[in-house]
Amino acid sequence: MNILLIGSGGRECAFAWKMSQSPKLDKLYIAPGNAGTGAYGENVALNPNDHVAVCQFIVDKKIDMVVVGPEEPLVKGLQDAIKANAATANIPVVGPSAKGAALEGSKEFAKDFMVRHGIPTAGYLPVTKDNLAEGEAYLEKLSAPYVLKADGLAAGKGVLILDNLAEAKSELREMLSGKFGAASATVVIEEYMSGIECSVFVLTDGKSYKILPEAKDYKRIGEQDTGLNTGGMGAVSPVPFANEEFMKKVEDRIVKPTVAGIQKDNLDYKGFVFLGLMNCGGDPKVIEYNVRMGDPETEVVLPRIDSDLVDLLYAAATGNLASAELKVSKDFCCTVVMVAGGYPGDYKKGDVITGLDKVEGSTVFHAGTKLNAEGKVATNGGRVLAVSSRGANKNEALAKSYANIANIKYDGCYFRRDIGKDLDQY
Numbered sequence: 001m002n003i004l005l006i007g008s009g010g011r012e013c014a015f016a017w018k019m020s021q022s023p024k025l026d027k028l029y030i031a032p033g034n035a036g037t038g039a040y041g042e043n044v045a046l047n048p049n050d051h052v053a054v055c056q057f058i059v060d061k062k063i064d065m066v067v068v069g070p071e072e073p074l075v076k077g078l079q080d081a082i083k084a085n086a087a088t089a090n091i092p093v094v095g096p097s098a099k100g101a102a103l104e105g106s107k108e109f110a111k112d113f114m115v116r117h118g119i120p121t122a123g124y125l126p127v128t129k130d131n132l133a134e135g136e137a138y139l140e141k142l143s144a145p146y147v148l149k150a151d152g153l154a155a156g157k158g159v160l161i162l163d164n165l166a167e168a169k170s171e172l173r174e175m176l177s178g179k180f181g182a183a184s185a186t187v188v189i190e191e192y193m194s195g196i197e198c199s200v201f202v203l204t205d206g207k208s209y210k211i212l213p214e215a216k217d218y219k220r221i222g223e224q225d226t227g228l229n230t231g232g233m234g235a236v237s238p239v240p241f242a243n244e245e246f247m248k249k250v251e252d253r254i255v256k257p258t259v260a261g262i263q264k265d266n267l268d269y270k271g272f273v274f275l276g277l278m279n280c281g282g283d284p285k286v287i288e289y290n291v292r293m294g295d296p297e298t299e300v301v302l303p304r305i306d307s308d309l310v311d312l313l314y315a316a317a318t319g320n321l322a323s324a325e326l327k328v329s330k331d332f333c334c335t336v337v338m339v340a341g342g343y344p345g346d347y348k349k350g351d352v353i354t355g356l357d358k359v360e361g362s363t364v365f366h367a368g369t370k371l372n373a374e375g376k377v378a379t380n381g382g383r384v385l386a387v388s389s390r391g392a393n394k395n396e397a398l399a400k401s402y403a404n405i406a407n408i409k410y411d412g413c414y415f416r417r418d419i420g421k422d423l424d425q426y
């Protein structure tokens with residue numbers, strides 16, 4: 001099977017690594033990929049938002065399945081474009097239509113979907129300039145902290161959590177006046193939920209589903225969850241508080257109604273549903289939907305899947321997931337993300353990375369890397385590498401990742417030393 005994988009991050013490197021282990025794979029193309037994905041397939045300079053070029057590539061290279069890593073091409077209609085082109089209409093795609101991708105692309109759409117299908121989530125009110133007074137009155141009824149969310153995609157920065165009412169009101173006005181551009185023309189005000197977060201990943205063909213291993217990620221740049229939000233500084237799987245009882249509630253109250261809702265609403269949805277969940281005293285509530293796998297969560301979820309990923313993805317993309325097999329390892333997996341100095345603010349690119357050849361017992365997934373003019377691996381993004389390890393328990397897995405990180409060097413390298421530590425209490 002020839003596969004086209006869209007994306008360039010650590011998530012896509014993990015997809016490429018896992019798919020390359022399948023005897024079903026003939027040729028893997030990654031568009032655009034990074035220095036790591038090149039080890040598992042051929043990186044190609046193909047713009048995922050140039051739908052004509054993608055369809056032509058599918059025809060020229062006899063692609064049998066397209067796997068879309070990030071949300072943006074989906075929200076922009078890549079799946080729809082492939083399905084609308086007579087030459088590619090029958091090619092299975094992992095990733096929903098633009099309408100399905102609105103579960104991530106529009107917070108208002110997602111909240112409306114949850115309410116209509118009885119899925120537990122925080123109370124909310126969508127606000128535009130036209131009902132600002134109603135929005136302010138809603139804020140007055142809530143108590144601190146106040147949660148304001150830009151409706152549209154805002155590169156992970158569109159959620160503000162504010163401690164006082166005056167600040168919340170003034171931020172609401174700023175957001176509606178274009179603080180996040182068109183993404184915040186509508187703002188969703190939400191009730192604050194307190195609890196501990198975890199992420200559950202579901203693969204669906206729009207009718208049936210498989211629940212993949214859950215994970216917890218570490219979003220803040222600083223240890224003990226301090227400082228600015230990042231794309232994710234590390235992740236662990238499994239999550240100890242996501243025990244059988246909790247996961248049963250997740251399946252019954254969230255996964256089943258979500259998949260049934262996708263079917264009832266006639267969304268063309270074959271791909272991943274990433275549930276951002278809050279564990280509110282043992283009861284799961286949805287914080288958000290994403291229409292893709294998480295990054296860096298993928299780097300701990302896929303290493304725990306013992307089944308053939310190509311088989312699973314093909315079954316989902318062709319509507320045959322019910323008969324597919326998912327085997328999950330009991331092992332623990334962790335990943336520690338190495339970032340560029342200064343990230344998530346300004347950072348340098350182009351620093352040569354050494355020590356990758358010394359890695360033993362871990363898998364290094366490349367995120368922001370490229371081969372420089374001399375063919376050496378160099379930094380090319382904020383999140384540079386994700387060092388993943390499996391172990392019989394959390395500490396064994398973490399020790400392997402940290403031991404290998406000690407040998408990997410580049411100028412300005414930073415990583416958190418406390419990944420997974422907060423889970424010792426469970």
Ligand code: AMP
Pocket residue numbers: 122147149156159190191192193194197276287288
């Ligand atoms: P989102 O982009 O919707 O996942 O929000 C980003 C982060 O903000 C989440 O991972 C939570 O940590 C936090 N958050 C979002 N919504 C709420 C809420 N209603 N209550 C508490 N925390 C929230």
Ligand code: GLY
Pocket residue numbers: 217231232290293294295296297
């Ligand atoms: N790590 C969070 C995300 O992928 O959205």
